[in-house]
Amino acid sequence: LIFLIAAAGVSCARLFSNPIDDLAKTAPAELVKQMTLEEKVGQLIHIGMAGKAMNPALKADIEKYHVGGVILFEINLGKGPEIKALTDSIQDVESKSPNAIPIFVSIDQEGGRVVRVKDGVEQFPGAAAIGQTGDEAMAHDAGFITAQDLSTLGIPFVLAPVVDVNNNPANPVINTRSYGGDPNLVTRMALAYASGVMDASCIPALKHFPGHGNTGTDSHTSLPTVKQDLAQMDAVELVPYKEGIKRGFPVIMSAHIVFPALDPAEPATLSPKILKDFLRTKLGFQGLITTDALEMKAVADRYPPPVLARKAFTAGVDVLLLTSSGERTRLMFESLVDGFKKGELPMQDLDRAVERQIELKIRAGLFHKYKMNRPAWSTNVQEAFQEREEAQKKLRSEIAARYKDGLNRTISRASISSLRKAYNGVGQRADAKLFLRSPASVQQAQELGLEKQVTVSGFPVGSAAAVIAGFCRPGAQCPATVLVELA
Numbered sequence: 001l002i003f004l005i006a007a008a009g010v011s012c013a014r015l016f017s018n019p020i021d022d023l024a025k026t027a028p029a030e031l032v033k034q035m036t037l038e039e040k041v042g043q044l045i046h047i048g049m050a051g052k053a054m055n056p057a058l059k060a061d062i063e064k065y066h067v068g069g070v071i072l073f074e075i076n077l078g079k080g081p082e083i084k085a086l087t088d089s090i091q092d093v094e095s096k097s098p099n100a101i102p103i104f105v106s107i108d109q110e111g112g113r114v115v116r117v118k119d120g121v122e123q124f125p126g127a128a129a130i131g132q133t134g135d136e137a138m139a140h141d142a143g144f145i146t147a148q149d150l151s152t153l154g155i156p157f158v159l160a161p162v163v164d165v166n167n168n169p170a171n172p173v174i175n176t177r178s179y180g181g182d183p184n185l186v187t188r189m190a191l192a193y194a195s196g197v198m199d200a201s202c203i204p205a206l207k208h209f210p211g212h213g214n215t216g217t218d219s220h221t222s223l224p225t226v227k228q229d230l231a232q233m234d235a236v237e238l239v240p241y242k243e244g245i246k247r248g249f250p251v252i253m254s255a256h257i258v259f260p261a262l263d264p265a266e267p268a269t270l271s272p273k274i275l276k277d278f279l280r281t282k283l284g285f286q287g288l289i290t291t292d293a294l295e296m297k298a299v300a301d302r303y304p305p306p307v308l309a310r311k312a313f314t315a316g317v318d319v320l321l322l323t324s325s326g327e328r329t330r331l332m333f334e335s336l337v338d339g340f341k342k343g344e345l346p347m348q349d350l351d352r353a354v355e356r357q358i359e360l361k362i363r364a365g366l367f368h369k370y371k372m373n374r375p376a377w378s379t380n381v382q383e384a385f386q387e388r389e390e391a392q393k394k395l396r397s398e399i400a401a402r403y404k405d406g407l408n409r410t411i412s413r414a415s416i417s418s419l420r421k422a423y424n425g426v427g428q429r430a431d432a433k434l435f436l437r438s439p440a441s442v443q444q445a446q447e448l449g450l451e452k453q454v455t456v457s458g459f460p461v462g463s464a465a466a467v468i469a470g471f472c473r474p475g476a477q478c479p480a481t482v483l484v485e486l487a
Contacts, residue, residue, distance in 0.1 A: 019380040020388070024362040028355035035099050035354070041336045042066025043101065043354045044313065046290075048323040052078050054089040061325045062093045062103070065333045068357055069104035069157065071323060073116055080120025080153060087154025091370045101358060102366035104203075106157035109146055110177060121149040125411050127162055127190070131179030132415035136192035139179075141399045141407055143196025143204070148392060156202045156364040159253065161190040163206045163240035164213035174213050183239035190240055194249055200392060203360050206244050207253035208292055209279065210268060211237030223267060223298040225258040233261060242283060250287040250360055252279065254317060256298035266315075269299055270308075275316035288356040290319035295328070306335030313345060318353035 032040065046069030049058045061067060070090055077083050087105050094103050107116050112126015124130070124142045133139075147158050165186050166178035179189040190206070197204035210233060211226070228237070241252065254269040263273040269291045279285050291312055294300060299308060309332035312320055322328060339345035361367065368377075368385045403410045 019384040023381055024359045027362060028358040031358055032351050032354050037340055038337060039066045039099055040350055040354045043068035043357055044320055046071055046319055046321050047325040047329050049076060049325055052076055053086055059093050061329055065329055069106055071106045077117055083120060083153045095370060095372060100372045102361050102370050102372055104157045105155045106159055107155050108159045110160045114177060120153050124408055126176055127179045128176040129415035130411055131185055131189045133411055136188055138411050139189045139192040140196040143193035144199050147197040147200035147202035151200055151202050158197050158202050159205045161193045163190040164208060164211050165236050166213050167236055178213055183236050187240040187243050191244055201365050203251055203364055205251040205253045206249055208255035209241060209252045210259055212255050227260060230261045245283055245285045253290050253292055256292055256296055267298060270311045270315050272315045288318045289316060291317050291321045293321055293323045295323050305331040309335050310339055318356050
């Protein structure tokens with residue numbers, strides 16, 4: 001059994017043992033042939049849910065629309081055992097289907113300020129702090145532990161890491177979710193984290209393509225435009241994606257952003273020029289493309305759900321990600337089914353999209369875990385999954401032994417400087433950004449000799465470096481701390 005372990009530069013194609021790899025290559029097409037049109041269309045749609053337990057509305061949507069996935073948010077999550085009971089119940093509904101396909105349960109668990117699961121998963125600093133360490137092994141190990149804990153709770157689809165380059169200090173949505181302002185640093189650290197996720201047999205998603213780091217607006221509330229030319233994008237935003245594609249990472253999430261250099265009319269999520277012509281043909285990505293949430297105003301305010309679903313699929317996406325369920329799901333599902341029946345949407349693209357998703361569900365071990373092995377799998381495959389689990393247990397023990405004070409604390413200490421003690425500044429570096437806890441911290445930094453040419457960004461109490469580094473929770477009284485990012 002071959003694993004990536006800590007070698008972030010090794011091809012992800014080596015992640016799985018041969019029996020699993022062979023099955024993942026051959027079984028999807030056979031399974032798709034057995035599916036009805038409605039079952040295939042359902043795989044395209046991932047939905048959200050209300051409450052913390054299985055409910056009649058969610059059960060009805062899974063049964064009627066055969067959804068491919070369910071995304072969870074903090075509002076859906078209780079204690080660890082409650083989360084596990086919820087994910088098991090989601091799979092149990094689908095397991096009763098004649099052509100049962102496991103459901104991808106996904107979550108945004110980036111660390112730092114974007115954390116959904118609070119119980120049952122070890123907590124880590126966010127990307128900005130991890131990036132500051134410059135240590136790929138730490139990034140890998142944080143990704144591995146996070147993903148393994150999530151997998152234990154029944155959540156194998158990790159909507160991370162952010163590979164956006166933080167090259168706009170005014171960015172209201174990415175900023176400290178990025179590993180840094182240097183595209184090479186972002187590439188090294190983000191892909192090391194993603195390798196860790198895959199070593200835990202989970203699926204990472206590189207986001208948000210082609211890049212959300214240079215926006216001055218939030219795509220949750222409006223439609224951003226990035227007016228860089230292609231040469232500028234190639235030198236910055238696209239660097240992590242090109243390397244990620246080269247190494248074989250399996251999923252990319254699209255951004256709801258207009259990039260006039262590639263398509264002046266439509267945001268990336270809805271643009272065949274960006275997803276089909278550029279991402280697939282020009283950059284060579286053949287993995288799974290998922291949208292960002294389709295309720296976000298950047299796209300939801302432009303088109304009604306039936307039109308939005310068709311435009312996203314036509315653009316080249318494999319998964320339409322919703323954060324809700326019910327009427328919006330129905331409208332999108334019926335629009336897509338109708339489009340395929342009338343020949344307005346290409347059936348071969350539907351089959352390929354479903355095959356990509358089933359392949360990842362096999363690789364993540366979901367058919368094996370939830371006993372949906374169709375057709376019957378060989379003893380070699382079952383043994384390979386068991387061997388993989390044993391290797392992961394061993395790696396977890398090695399990581400625990402490697403960090404005597406714990407990985408969280410090790411990253412935190414390596415990434416920030418406390419202003420409660422002498423602070424010597426950053427020398428003559430003009431390309432540094434400092435993320436401070438509050439205006440009082442800004443004043444304290446200046447009193448301690450912070451250079452004027454350094455960009456200073458103030459954040460509310462409990463939301464900047466101290467929280468990023470895991471020293472306190474949002475809203476708590478945090479130590480006065482500063483996170484220095486050197487571009």
